[in-house]
Amino acid sequence: MERNVPVFGLPPVPSKLIALGGNRLAQFGLAGVFAVSVLALLAPVVAPFDPMTPGDLARDVLLPPGGRHWMGTDQLGRDVWSRLLFGARVSLLVALAAVTLSAAIGVILGGVAGYLGGWWDTLVMRTADVVLAVPRLVLLIAVIALLQPSPAAIVLILALTQWPAPARLIRAEILSLRDRDFVQAAEALGFSRRRILLRHLIPNALAPVLVAMTLGVGHTIILEAGLSFLGIGVPLSWGELLRDGQQRFLVGAWWLAFFPGVAIAFVTISFNLVGDGLRDIMDPRQRSGP
Amino acid sequence: MTRFLLRRLALAVPLLLAVATLLFVLVEMAPGGPEMVWMGPGMTAEVQAQIRENLGLDEPVTIRYVRWITSVAQGDLGFSHSRGQPVAAVFGQVLPETLLLTGSALVLAFVIGIGIGVLQAARQNSWVDHGLNLTVLFFYSLPAFWLGILLILVFSYGAQVRWDWPFHMPASGLRSIGYEQMPLAQRFLDRLWHMVLPVTTLVLVLAAGIARYARTGMLEVLRTEYIRSARARGLPRRTVLLRHALPNSLLPLITVLGLYLPVLFSGAVFVETVFAWPGMGKTMVDAVSTRDYPLVLAGSLLFAVLVVLGNLLADALYAVADPRVRHDA
Numbered sequence: 001m002e003r004n005v006p007v008f009g010l011p012p013v014p015s016k017l018i019a020l021g022g023n024r025l026a027q028f029g030l031a032g033v034f035a036v037s038v039l040a041l042l043a044p045v046v047a048p049f050d051p052m053t054p055g056d057l058a059r060d061v062l063l064p065p066g067g068r069h070w071m072g073t074d075q076l077g078r079d080v081w082s083r084l085l086f087g088a089r090v091s092l093l094v095a096l097a098a099v100t101l102s103a104a105i106g107v108i109l110g111g112v113a114g115y116l117g118g119w120w121d122t123l124v125m126r127t128a129d130v131v132l133a134v135p136r137l138v139l140l141i142a143v144i145a146l147l148q149p150s151p152a153a154i155v156l157i158l159a160l161t162q163w164p165a166p167a168r169l170i171r172a173e174i175l176s177l178r179d180r181d182f183v184q185a186a187e188a189l190g191f192s193r194r195r196i197l198l199r200h201l202i203p204n205a206l207a208p209v210l211v212a213m214t215l216g217v218g219h220t221i222i223l224e225a226g227l228s229f230l231g232i233g234v235p236l237s238w239g240e241l242l243r244d245g246q247q248r249f250l251v252g253a254w255w256l257a258f259f260p261g262v263a264i265a266f267v268t269i270s271f272n273l274v275g276d277g278l279r280d281i282m283d284p285r286q287r288s289g290p
Numbered sequence: 291m292t293r294f295l296l297r298r299l300a301l302a303v304p305l306l307l308a309v310a311t312l313l314f315v316l317v318e319m320a321p322g323g324p325e326m327v328w329m330g331p332g333m334t335a336e337v338q339a340q341i342r343e344n345l346g347l348d349e350p351v352t353i354r355y356v357r358w359i360t361s362v363a364q365g366d367l368g369f370s371h372s373r374g375q376p377v378a379a380v381f382g383q384v385l386p387e388t389l390l391l392t393g394s395a396l397v398l399a400f401v402i403g404i405g406i407g408v409l410q411a412a413r414q415n416s417w418v419d420h421g422l423n424l425t426v427l428f429f430y431s432l433p434a435f436w437l438g439i440l441l442i443l444v445f446s447y448g449a450q451v452r453w454d455w456p457f458h459m460p461a462s463g464l465r466s467i468g469y470e471q472m473p474l475a476q477r478f479l480d481r482l483w484h485m486v487l488p489v490t491t492l493v494l495v496l497a498a499g500i501a502r503y504a505r506t507g508m509l510e511v512l513r514t515e516y517i518r519s520a521r522a523r524g525l526p527r528r529t530v531l532l533r534h535a536l537p538n539s540l541l542p543l544i545t546v547l548g549l550y551l552p553v554l555f556s557g558a559v560f561v562e563t564v565f566a567w568p569g570m571g572k573t574m575v576d577a578v579s580t581r582d583y584p585l586v587l588a589g590s591l592l593f594a595v596l597v598v599l600g601n602l603l604a605d606a607l608y609a610v611a612d613p614r615v616r617h618d619a
Contacts, residue, residue, distance in 0.1 A: 126305065130305060130309050133309045133593070133597040133598060134312060135589075137574060137575070138586060138590045222431075222432075225433045226433060226559075229433075229435055230563070230575060239433075242436060242439075246439055246564075252447075252452075257436070257440075258440070261432070261433065261436035264432075264433055265431050269427055276427075
């Protein structure tokens with residue numbers, strides 16, 4: 001049952017990524033992630049209109065989908081499709097940054113807790129319990145009030161509320177790795193604890209965190225949309241567009257709320273498909289099918 | 291078992307104290323306080339000071355902290371400024387509405403989610419399985435409030451304004467105008483009618499998550515030896531699935547149940563906001579925007595208590611349901 005763990009270097013993840021090629025659903029997911037990323041990167045080239053400049057207020061306001069604006073226009077006559085493309089940059093960037101930051105915090109803290117054990121373990125894991133028991137909404141108002149609403153503040157709050165999950169994952173892995181031969185060998189060679197943790201233990205314990213991160217991107221995009229919905233969001237993010245739309249759909253402008261939601265669903269599904277595929281590869285017991 | 295529960299409860303006390311302190315500090319650091327509700331730009335400094343004094347805000351932070359902690363520990367949750375009522379009275383009004391909404395949604399979500407998961411596992415890799423997989427993933431990947439907006443758009447706005455359907459759903463609130471004049475049976479139907487859309491929204495999103503767990507759990511159990519031997523003894527497929535496999539496959543769902551306990555009481559913030567459902571979730575959002583800190587603090591603390599209780603409940607249920615898990619220590 002012993003997994004073939006390399007003692008040095010990167011975890012066996014890249015080869016696993018290649019193995020995703022065999023999973024058709026995961027392929028769809030990868031294609032979706034790739035497509036949205038390309039569209040977001042190329043937004044200035046692809047978008048037919050400027051996302052912020054208002055259109056002709058007499059002619060362009062709240063046009064239904066069709067003609068020059070195939071997703072319609074908003075209350076200021078701005079093209080919804082162009083706003084979505086630029087919004088993809090904001091939403092993806094915020095989600096990726098928040099997930100990466102929370103994983104980084106979680107991996108370091110969880111790694112220290114698992115490897116050093118004892119007092120450190122208690123401190124980190126009890127802090128995690130406290131964070132999980134505080135409603136996100138309250139953390140949110142406090143941090144936003146302190147930092148002023150900005151993309152960085154949103155990323156920070158999302159990361160600060162989400163690190164316990166990766167911390168628990170990495171801690172569990174490290175507890176199971178801690179007494180393996182390769183760790184004892186490294187200790188016998190007199191390597192520092194820091195080096196053993198960073199170079200030997202964490203790389204070998206990363207696999208479940210990577211799966212959780214992939215699944216976490218979609219989750220974070222939804223969360224960010226929720227923040228925008230409550231009025232604390234990043235300008236031009238998909239959540240903010242959705243909120244604009246929600247305030248106007250009762251005058252019949254359904255396209256304002258509809259398309260940003262479709263975009264969120266599309267990206268989230270794509271990331272989840274990739275995440276499910278990764279999980280199947282890492283943990284063959286849960287494989288959903290050939 | 292009793293000793294285990296008592297020990298866990300004892301451990302929960304310092305945790306909750308830490309959470310309460312953190313909450314107090316966070317709220318203390320946020321600029322603008324409850325006095326903002328009454329203060330206008332034209333007020334003299336004396337009036338402003340008087341307002342602060344009336345609210346007890348002129349005292350030093352430490353004194354207010356100790357006073358708050360001790361009164362909460364004695365069961366006094368404080369006074370909600372924005373609603374002009376004791377916090378406990380506010381909870382008394384909104385908690386039943388939230389329990390009605392989230393309780394019925396959770397029960398339906400567990401029944402439907404488990405049903406879907408079992409069906410998928412029983413027909414693993416068939417087109418039914420794959421189709422349901424994608425459907426479940428779809429609802430799992432949606433923001434709940436967007437789903438709510440779409441349902442309002444179709445069944446409330448569209449049905450009424452665009453397509454002129456013979457019926458349309460209420461988009462918000464608990465009851466119709468003229469509810470007081472209705473006979474009892476009609477009142478019941480009216481309340482039920484108002485629950486349809488918000489409950490559907492919640493059920494779709496929650497059931498999707500539950501179905502994912504249920505399917506995995508079921509597949510795991512179906513691979514075990516005792517299922518194979520039950521089959522080998524010639525038991526009907528149906529009996530093996532429902533009587534032998536299902537109970538054991540539900541074990542992982544106990545964790546999910548523990549995670550959902552706080553949601554049951556804290557309410558579904560987004561769904562309640564979309565459907566203007568006056569429950570805990572919406573009350574907390576309103577409390578935040580009116581800076582009603584006693585209400586914010588009490589609601590958050592209630593949430594924390596429920597998180598702790600949810601974990602405890604899950605562990606205890608495990609011990610009862612699964613003889614392999616025993617808490618001796």
